Amino acid sequence: DAGVIQSPRHEVTEMGQEVTLRCKPISGHNSLFWYRQTMMRGLELLIYFNNNVPIDDSGMPEDRFSAKMPNASFSTLKIQPSEPRDSAVYFCASSFTGLGNEQFFGPGTRLTVL
Amino acid sequence: EDKVVQSPLSLVVHEGDTVTLNCSYEVTNFRSLLWYKQEKKAPTFLFMLTSSGIEKKSGRLSSILDKKELFSILNITATQTGDSAVYLCAVVCPNYGGATNKLIFGTGTLLAVQP
Numbered sequence A: 001d002a003g004v005i006q007s008p009r010h011e012v013t014e015m016g017q018e019v020t021l022r023c024k025p026i027s028g029h030n031s032l033f034w035y036r037q038t039m040m041r042g043l044e045l046l047i048y049f050n051n052n053v054p055i056d057d058s059g060m061p062e063d064r065f066s067a068k069m070p071n072a073s074f075s076t077l078k079i080q081p082s083e084p085r086d087s088a089v090y091f092c093a094s095s096f097t098g099l100g101n102e103q104f105f106g107p108g109t110r111l112t113v114l
Numbered sequence B: 001e002d003k004v005v006q007s008p009l010s011l012v013v014h015e016g017d018t019v020t021l022n023c024s025y026e027v028t029n030f031r032s033l034l035w036y037k038q039e040k041k042a043p044t045f046l047f048m049l050t051s052s053g054i055e056k057k058s059g060r061l062s063s064i065l066d067k068k069e070l071f072s073i074l075n076i077t078a079t080q081t082g083d084s085a086v087y088l089c090a091v092v093c094p095n096y097g098g099a100t101n102k103l104i105f106g107t108g109t110l111l112a113v114q115p
Helices: none
Strands: A005-007 A010-013 A019-024 A031-038 A042-050 A053-056 A065-071 A074-079 A088-095 A109-113 B003-007 B010-014 B019-026 B032-038 B043-049 B056-058 B061-066 B071-076 B085-095 B100-105 B109-114
Touching: A005 A088, A010 A019, A019 A088, A019 A109, A031 A074, A042 A065, A042 A074, A042 B085, A042 B100, A053 A065, A074 A088, B003 B085, B003 B100, B010 B019, B019 B032, B019 B085, B019 B109, B032 B071, B043 B056, B043 B061, B043 B071, B071 B085
Parallel strands: A010 A109, B010 B109
Antiparallel strands: A005 A019, A019 A074, A031 A042, A031 A088, A042 A053, A065 A074, A088 A109, B003 B019, B019 B071, B032 B043, B032 B085, B056 B061, B061 B071, B085 B100, B085 B109
16 A cells, blocks of 8 residues: 555745645545644644545634545645745645544645745 | 643653653543654554553553543653654544544654664
């Protein structure tokens, strides 16, 4: 199994631009999670999906952030417009059924907004 | 406000030492506690703890939960340089009558094992 796949691995963009991060969960997993990690705030859960349905998006920082999961094998996290304070590493993780089970993390996308 | 606190924030030891990492929590509702290891990449799962007093063990790593005193410890014996990492603790909190869950991470403990 290839594990959780994220793209791009690195993204550098200018303030105001739209950014789209992509994630392919492990086949057979039905829960998908988006996290953000910074030195200041540590690891934060942004949103998670069960069976492609968003369950809890209370961690999404503001309306500039949106996430979709159109099918079981693909999810996107979009930031529009991006701001310098969005610079962070964004992780996608997947698990089989639920938040309390072992989650497998992708390699992360390091986002830098200038 | 629900919170998870880890201590120490950082720790430097020598190979062969034994270390104990601490995780305490204050949450409205508790379901389970998770430990992760993060090196220069994504976190990797170590343990999930749901019951008090039952030790989980994997090689030189072990962990135990105390639901009365609201903490967990992660022990690493005979440390090796490859144990150098950030160790993250997270608590799963049921929400909305248990229909959904929240996951709250601590800020982590940075462990450096010197040869």
